[in-house]
Amino acid sequence: VLKVLSHVDSILRSPRAPPLIYRRSKGTVPNLTKENGQECGYEHLPLTIEMWADQLMALKDLHRSLRKLSLELVPWHTADLQDNRESIRVEDLQFMVDAILEEIENKAKNGQMPSSPSLFAIVSHFQKLFDVNSLNGVYPRMNEVYTKLGEMTNAMRNLHELLQLDSSAPPTVVVDTVGKLCDMINENVTEQVQRLLGTRDIHSIITKLEEHECFFPPFQALIQDLLCLLEIRNLDEILPTVRNLK
DSSP, rough: OHHHHHHHHHHSSTTTTTTTOOOOOSSOOOOOTTTSSBBBBTTTEEEEHHHHHHHHHHHHHHHHHEEEEEEEHOGSSSTTOOOTTTSOOOHHHHHHHHHHHHHHHHHHOOOOOOOHHHHHHHHHHHHHTOOOOOOOGGGHHHHHHHHHHHHHHHHHHHHHHTOOOOOOHHHHHHHHHHHHHHHHHHHHHHHHHHHHHOOHHHHHHHHHHHHHHHHHHHHHHHHHHHHHHHTHHHGHHHHHHHHHHH
């Protein structure tokens, strides 16, 4: 027993032992004596070992608390840690603390995370802008807006290329250019119609249309009668058939 106590005492006195753990007893514990009656120097061991036992139990509680905190901040680092481990090492606690500190430093570098009221205000503003009545409809409407935005972006890119506009031209410039192009096309069509009818006077155009309306129905009836009388189907066959009758 004295050999074991001597070994434990040497551990307590070693430089690796925590400085506040080893304390000499001041007489609160009965002195153990050697065979020659001198103080053996082991009276402080029960208090020290009891303190160590309390610290080991506290390590388990600290590990449990750190694990809960890690699950909130860095869940990807705690997937392989077991909460029901029989022995807790200081290295495990140090690893968890380092991971939490690293995460906090990264968040500080990337900017402060928005608070819950700020996130709630953002969601409420999105619901108001895009007419979403419930939280369940936020994600579908986000997807819809994203799809529509992609289609609009592609359409604007194609219009920029077709109209030979700079890619930085705003939508208002694209709309104005399309409007001018439509005006040019309409003017060209009007000019072609006027050239086809042989007049540039709108009243003359109306007169010609009226004359056509008066002439075409009797002409069409005459042609139909000839086709039936000559027993043919196409207009091209009328003249050859009449010549053969002569």
